[in-house]
Amino acid sequence: MAPLNFHNKVAVVTGAGGGLGRGYALLLGSRGAKVVVNDLGGDTKGEGKSSRAADTVVEEIRSTGGTAVANYDSVEDGEKIIQTALDNFGHIDILVNNAGILRDRSLPRTSNTDWDLVHRVHLRGSFLMTRAAFPMMKKQGYGRIIMTTSTAGIFGNFGQANYSAAKLGLLGLSNTVAIEGRKYNINCNTVAPFGGTRMTQGIMPPDMLEELKPEFVAPVVSWLCHEDCHDTGGLYVTGGGWVSKFRWENTTGVMCRESRVSAMTPETVRDNWDKICDFTNSEHLESNEETTGSILEVLNNLKDSPGTELQHTHSAASTSPSTTGPLSALGVSIGPTDFTYTRKDVVLYALGVGVSTQDEDGLRFLYENSEDFCPLPTFTVIASQAAMMGGELWSKMSNWSPDLTKLLHGEMYIENLAPIPPAATLATTTTVSDVLDKGSGSVLILDTVTRGEDGTDVSRGQWSLFLVGEGNFGGPRSSKVAMPLADPPNRPPDATKELTTGIDQAALYRLSGDYNPLHIDPSFAAMGGFSQPILHGLCFYGVTARAVLATYCDGQPSKFKAMKARFAKPVLPGQTLVIAMWKEGSRIHFTTTVKETGKACLTGGYVDITEDAGAKDMAAGGKGVAVAGSEVFREMAGRLAGDSSVAAKVNAIIQWNVMKGDNTADQWTVDLKGGAAADPVYMGPPQGGRRPDLTLTLAEENLVALVAGSLKPQAAFLSGQLKLAGNMAVAQRLQLLMPPHPRM
Numbered sequence: 001m002a003p004l005n006f007h008n009k010v011a012v013v014t015g016a017g018g019g020l021g022r023g024y025a026l027l028l029g030s031r032g033a034k035v036v037v038n039d040l041g042g043d044t045k046g047e048g049k050s051s052r053a054a055d056t057v058v059e060e061i062r063s064t065g066g067t068a069v070a071n072y073d074s075v076e077d078g079e080k081i082i083q084t085a086l087d088n089f090g091h092i093d094i095l096v097n098n099a100g101i102l103r104d105r106s107l108p109r110t111s112n113t114d115w116d117l118v119h120r121v122h123l124r125g126s127f128l129m130t131r132a133a134f135p136m137m138k139k140q141g142y143g144r145i146i147m148t149t150s151t152a153g154i155f156g157n158f159g160q161a162n163y164s165a166a167k168l169g170l171l172g173l174s175n176t177v178a179i180e181g182r183k184y185n186i187n188c189n190t191v192a193p194f195g196g197t198r199m200t201q202g203i204m205p206p207d208m209l210e211e212l213k214p215e216f217v218a219p220v221v222s223w224l225c226h227e228d229c230h231d232t233g234g235l236y237v238t239g240g241g242w243v244s245k246f247r248w249e250n251t252t253g254v255m256c257r258e259s260r261v262s263a264m265t266p267e268t269v270r271d272n273w274d275k276i277c278d279f280t281n282s283e284h285l286e287s288n289e290e291t292t293g294s295i296l297e298v299l300n301n302l303k304d305s306p307g308t309e310l311q312h313t314h315s316a317a318s319t320s321p322s323t324t325g326p327l328s329a330l331g332v333s334i335g336p337t338d339f340t341y342t343r344k345d346v347v348l349y350a351l352g353v354g355v356s357t358q359d360e361d362g363l364r365f366l367y368e369n370s371e372d373f374c375p376l377p378t379f380t381v382i383a384s385q386a387a388m389m390g391g392e393l394w395s396k397m398s399n400w401s402p403d404l405t406k407l408l409h410g411e412m413y414i415e416n417l418a419p420i421p422p423a424a425t426l427a428t429t430t431t432v433s434d435v436l437d438k439g440s441g442s443v444l445i446l447d448t449v450t451r452g453e454d455g456t457d458v459s460r461g462q463w464s465l466f467l468v469g470e471g472n473f474g475g476p477r478s479s480k481v482a483m484p485l486a487d488p489p490n491r492p493p494d495a496t497k498e499l500t501t502g503i504d505q506a507a508l509y510r511l512s513g514d515y516n517p518l519h520i521d522p523s524f525a526a527m528g529g530f531s532q533p534i535l536h537g538l539c540f541y542g543v544t545a546r547a548v549l550a551t552y553c554d555g556q557p558s559k560f561k562a563m564k565a566r567f568a569k570p571v572l573p574g575q576t577l578v579i580a581m582w583k584e585g586s587r588i589h590f591t592t593t594v595k596e597t598g599k600a601c602l603t604g605g606y607v608d609i610t611e612d613a614g615a616k617d618m619a620a621g622g623k624g625v626a627v628a629g630s631e632v633f634r635e636m637a638g639r640l641a642g643d644s645s646v647a648a649k650v651n652a653i654i655q656w657n658v659m660k661g662d663n664t665a666d667q668w669t670v671d672l673k674g675g676a677a678a679d680p681v682y683m684g685p686p687q688g689g690r691r692p693d694l695t696l697t698l699a700e701e702n703l704v705a706l707v708a709g710s711l712k713p714q715a716a717f718l719s720g721q722l723k724l725a726g727n728m729a730v731a732q733r734l735q736l737l738m739p740p741h742p743r744m
């Protein structure tokens, strides 16, 4: 294989005036790197300053034909050192954080200054250097960073409280830089070198020092800095030519609570101590997610009430070894999970998807006292999402810990099965019904059923979650259970609507429960590969739903039955959505495009509406539903009454406008309109299409009983036979929420 070279690469090595730093600088320089040799020229305690050390190394590199410049700043002026690289060579590719000092004292004798100086040079200095270099590396999509720790940091060392604490801090810093840099091809690794340097002189015999020359460490650092080395987030202990990789190891652990209701006592810990510390079948957890997942999994396995045996940990004990990776998600089920919401949550969700008080129907969704206040038809997505957000889902996938920074919402189907109450506790059951292998990622298909307090199904949904980078595991590519998408007709759209999202739309939407940092935290978004936080998929889904609701449902959620779409491209907060709609019977096809980019962000989308007549009226610009409803009512009233007196009696109390349904329906939705005080009930034709004040939902037999007077409204309401929505003040005025009206 060809020798490794660093042509066209610019390296900054701190503390390069001697010892290991000099070794790194010389080797990199001899292999073609342009080197900034940084050294303050102080002593090992951080005192004094001289340009001699750096100049000498620069001369050494130049004398063998290499390119180097000196820099004499402290690492606490990290930006100046990086600027030296930019001024002389135009960019920076490699940063070796090597500078360090010692102020060894036993703990009681360590002064604040001893502590602070060591931290300032090692930990703060490396942070400042790395922070200064990172933006340039990110911009060019390439970087190699080295942090220097020590076995004193890993294991501790007598007389080095300050040094060992700073050194282990460097490992934490390195691991985080590795995570944040991964997306930009910026690798960050840590070395714990064992070298005979100025700092170790006097504590080792000379012949031993000779064996531990920097020349026996520098090749490791050079390899980690080379573009062919793709490892990141590693820790390497090296010295005298020996190189090894370190990692964490933990025992399988013991759950010290017998059940969810059991207390944890010091005695339980004592009694299990041997097992807690037993490294048989030990594990090597590699990330926060794995660690959190393990703990959640153990919690998940905890019994509800005391049993016989303590629950041991996850892994081998609780999972089938044959199913690993994404396929282990198949069939995982959670819930029912309760989600309690109030009218405030309904308003917050509406604001989150951009409803404004300036919209024609804005107050219906924004003002809890408005006469027809109700949730948007897509509101139940937040109930089913709340069920998924708790972490239980992932903890049940015992053999798979996907990188959740790469999770994108792929597709969404929602279907309303009953009116969504303005405030309630809903319970959602979630099941992973399919797992697909799309090559570039895996897709989890999750089915949800959301039930109301009385056990009736309020909505069902289907979520497709796209996990970028989790593909190629040998799973199926297509699904039999996925709700299909639908292409729009091949003609210009029947209607188009433009809705602009706010620059803080995601900040607002997240308050409805999706706190995924992808939508607000720039560094988290960067980990997912985005230049800035992106909008929640369900936010622009909700905005699109509003366009269909206003255009084809007369703004009435009761007419909005189901919606499906694919999230095809991300949307940035502040962008404008262009929603193109096509009406085909009771199906409204749509495509949503980002105006600024011309790219479709929702594709294959459709909304199924319940009532075609209303849509036709809307399209015609009229509001004839109430008129049609009145006819239905007249027919119904006559049928119910058998004689006109009962119909007259009903009419004397209220005008019933049947807004929806037909004579064969067994569930009736009846809309009532309150009138002026002197004329408590409005009678007559619809007043300019004014919305009903109150909507009653009840079974036909109950309507019969109500009209006949055998079922009292108050009792019917309390028993759930009669459901009221809208302005409760009108309900009271109409005496539906009071002791039975004398005339009923």
Ligand SMILES: CCCCCCC[C@@H](O)CC(=O)SCCNC(=O)CCNC(=O)[C@H](O)C(C)(C)COP(=O)(O)OP(=O)(O)OC[C@H]1O[C@@H](n2cnc3c(N)ncnc32)[C@H](O)[C@@H]1OP(=O)(O)O
Binding pocket: 385, 388, 389, 393, 407, 408, 409, 410, 411, 438, 440, 441, 443, 464, 465, 466, 468, 477, 478, 514, 516, 518, 534, 535, 536, 537, 538, 566, 567, 568, 569, 570, 571
């Ligand atoms: C438990 C917690 C629950 C919480 C869930 C929600 C949490 C939220 O906070 C998360 C969000 O809101 S993320 C924001 C909304 N989503 C997005 O912006 C994603 C936009 N889509 C993309 O970027 C790409 O489509 C992308 C990246 C998804 C796919 O692009 P590519 O890899 O380029 O795919 P491509 O080459 O076009 O196609 C490969 C195969 O994948 C299928 N596919 C494409 N897009 C898909 C999508 N969005 N959903 C499902 N499948 C999709 C393609 O059809 C193709 O498969 P096949 O060859 O079999 O047809």
